Amino acid sequence: MPTWNNIRADFPILHQQVNGKPLVYLDNGATSQKPRAVIDALVHYYERDNSNVHRGLHALSMRATDAYEGARTRIATFLHAADPAEIIFTRGTTESINIVARSFATRLKAGDVILTTEMEHHSNLVPWQQAAKASGATLRYVSVLGANAEGGLDLAALDQLLTPQVKVFAFTHISNTLGTINPVAELCRRARAVGAITVIDAAQSVGHAPLDVQAIGCDYLAFSGHKMCGPTGIGVLYGRRALLEKLAPDETGGGMVVNVTYEGATWKPAPERFEAGTPNVAGAIGLGVACDYLDALDRAAIERHDHALARLAYEKLSTLPGIRLLGPTGERGGLVSFAFPDVHAHDVVTFADEDGVALRGGHHCNQPLMRKLGLTSTTRASFYVYNTAEEIDVLVASMRRTLKFFVG
């Protein structure tokens, strides 16, 4: 398993005890920890450059603007986007998807179809339900196959579902509950063949593997900074320029207008048109530094590391009596979700916390999928660059202790 020398030294938060035990942080699917470089960038910005962007002519404002726009360019490179103007800063994945879904809500009509999948996070599900309700369009789902969703998306059914009535196809890159890696380039190609716009939820993928929006061929892609070593409250909506030019602004106000009279206003082009008000300047700068950090580690190596940990965790956990492991049996993203018949996930997580292990238990914002699988909750361990094979042993030992207590 590839590891980096001293990588844990880059993350100050990891060096603490929880309940008298060394912290084992395995809740990266919910949010990742931040390296010193990102924390320092935030401090540096607030100590030296803090100012409002775009509207100032003084030195600090110009520095802040340069750093903010520099972060946009950095993120365009990170995604291999054709143009920095295709990068819109948002609060995160949820806001990014809402911007696109709300614009579809005003354009779709009865007879149109919104296609998504049964494995979506609520953030890539509820906005589409709302868009369908508002517009009269029909919402359809690509099924997930297998009693433990091990079969992934039912791609054989896709040709039937992808009719010319489908105007938008929204799907996740990596499932936050299952670890399934969807074939996003193929999904985009098949959607394009019927003229459907594609929206990818990349919250679980963008910080974990190389990602190239042009190679994937997507129209929109959404992600959050905080799951990829960046700050909270900052994220990105990538959109192909030709589409952004036609997309109506979601929010209006300062910074996104060219000319305002008492009668009305005209909009700036993308990306400013979608960034009304004072943006999260520090967050954008921190996200740019997070991109530097991940690229310096090498994103292909991050992918190998995370996948190897997930495989190891899957193998070791599968030896536990009665455990039900969800998602693919082969290649998977860096997380493992599981359930025990006789122990509630909240008890599992509470016991693990006593051992210093941070896990997540619940429906993981996937309530319909849980219901389909006959579950109310699962326990999830999710991995990142600073996790180690030894930590998986601590996880498994903690699970054994829990089972002993509840099952005997």
Ligand SMILES: *Cc1c(COP(=O)(O)O)cnc(C)c1O
């Ligand atoms: C975390 C997550 C989201 C939501 O991200 P926010 O940062 O809360 O907006 C959406 N989709 C997936 C797959 C996620 O893992």
